[in-house]
Amino acid sequence: MAFDQVRVRLAPSPTGDPHVGTGYIALFNFVFARKNKGKLILRIEDTDQVRSRASSEQMIMESLRWLGLDWDEGPDVGGAFGPYRQSERRHLHQEHANKLVTSGHAYRCFCTSERLDEMRAKQKADGSQLGYDRHCRNLSDAAISANLSASKPFVVRMKMPTDGVTIVKDLLRGNVEFENQRIDDQVLLKSDGYPTYHLANVVDDHLMKISHVIRAEEWVSSTPKHVLLYEAFGWEQPTFVHMPLLRNTDKSKISKRKNPVSLRYYQRAGILPEAMVNFLALMGWSFGNDIEIFTVSEMIEKFELERINLGGPIFDQTKLNWMNNQYMQKISTGRFVEYLRDQIFNIDQLLKIKPFAVERMDRFDQFLDNNIFFFNGALKYDGIPLVPAGKTNDEMITMLGRLAETLDEVYDWSMDPIKQAMDAVKTELNWKPKDYFMPIRLVVTGRKDSPPLVESIEIIGREMTRFRLRDAADYLKAHPQKTPS
């Protein structure tokens, strides 16, 4: 093999909260790198200019460090193969896209997104194969220069072979064959000049000398495109390893609609990082000898990629909690005190609560009783009438879901945007203020005499607010408070 060193990478896209799946894949990359005395590279895949956010990048790095998964090269620590943010490598991607156009492996496509939408709608309607119809694949030179001089926007698409098969060698799944004629002429370069995942990924993996691509199973079906790109460039392929997907209880791919997926939520909920990592390790891998509790170092010693179980594991909170309890029981006194001080009663949080707390108590011994919801995780809704008089159980569930979704889009977590988001949902669903705010207050704080709602929500934070909204919706599904008349 031409790769003289194991080099693996973590390639999160900074488009939201640090995802538990990112932590999962990070763990296996980390362990594999350490096992083989190789390097772990953190590369930020921020080629989606619309959705990428610097704050998200920051949170991802914090969460990974919280888990104790450190990297050898990355945007913050540097390295010999930088830059490590794809947006800063744009010229490289463009240069390589142009190479492919010149060599005849790719072409410019001037189709508008309207045309593509129509095309897809049509394909869907008559049930034909989905994919680009290759309208621009064989434009004449004259047509191309005419479009270019009219400065029509274009993308660069890869010219996929029309016959034969492409074989993806996956370390865990063996050879997976794909018929070339079914592979879509993938967009490599968007009209804004940024690369798509496929191009950026292959170019950067090659330039960064990545030896093993360890990523989630959802990528299997686009891997033939990547293989074809390596071939078009004449580059050696890395070894592909596709990990199983973490699942919701209903076996679908883990999603925030059905499960808390933010690592920050688990941190906030008091899960110890070593418990989280240990639990994640058990998703698809096992230590052997019926041992379930082990550290990352112990995992590194015993690790074998080949022993990964390919069935998609369900992310089971109950077992996570048990795992956490196991670590809790062994925690040192120092760490116990530290944790409470830094994570639960942390000074920033107390500072924010103070003005609201002092108005509502005349003795300090009332503090915890009054403000418990600022520190708690899940709340108890038994005996609390959550559904307002004018609404049905189902309407309430729908409202909670919409509000959770909408609040999730609030990246600047401060009063005004939160207020706006809440009003937007109220308007969208056409709820009266009277029916709207009290139930939300009850769900989020567990009481009707809480400090001001928006302020409280801001302090509670996005992850926990979202969790409580979902949790209350689940609660109402299981325990309807009203039956439809």
Place this chain on the structure above:
RNA sequence: GUCCCCAUCGUCUAGCCUGGCCCAGGACACCGCCCUUUCACGGCGGCGACGGGGGUUCAAAUCCCCCUGGGGACGCCA
């Protein structure tokens, strides 16, 4: 719809590659008992799975085929 992946208790899994030691082992959850002035922890026990059908073989959870089921992908998102 098309392509691809996967398939052991409700859940996480061991065993599968290199068939016999497996009428399938461990853990979570659940149930019972014990410990205990409560609860929890802990200990003991119980419940509980090789999706179905064909092969191959003296012998199949383990190898092969079909079916079924589940999942993923089919974006100028990653």
